[in-house]
Amino acid sequence: MAVYRLQDMQPGMILISDVRDRSGRLLLAKGKDVNARHLNIFKMWGVTEADVEVPKLSADDGDDDVSVNQDQNKRLKQAEILFRFADPSSPLVKELFRQFVQRPEKVESY
Numbered sequence: 001m002a003v004y005r006l007q008d009m010q011p012g013m014i015l016i017s018d019v020r021d022r023s024g025r026l027l028l029a030k031g032k033d034v035n036a037r038h039l040n041i042f043k044m045w046g047v048t049e050a051d052v053e054v055p056k057l058s059a060d061d062g063d064d065d066v067s068v069n070q071d072q073n074k075r076l077k078q079a080e081i082l083f084r085f086a087d088p089s090s091p092l093v094k095e096l097f098r099q100f101v102q103r104p105e106k107v108e109s110y
Helices: 036-044 066-082 091-102
Strands: 003-005 026-028 049-053
Touching: 003 091, 026 036, 066 091
Parallel strands: none
Antiparallel strands: 003 049
16 A cells, blocks of 8 residues: 555556546556556546555666665555554545655664
8 A cells, every 4th residue: 555646656656446536437447557648637637646556666777766766665565564454545544654655764863
């Protein structure tokens, strides 16, 4: 479970659950890859967030953001453990989960 706000979503993320508009009409089924066109459609129909799987990158992708994504994947696994008994349909829980996954690691300085 990783709930992302629409503005934080990126092409390539995979939906964990269906995305529906406010009236319940299906916009994109779970298991589909999200692309830029989908993000525009979600915005037009008032979708504010979606449950997505964070794409996993390997070190040989040559991407400078690999360490960021690996950190985020680590935080996602930690969050899944911490939030395992919380109600995933609660807007508050969704936002807390998102904040936990996306915040940077705490840096201790003395």
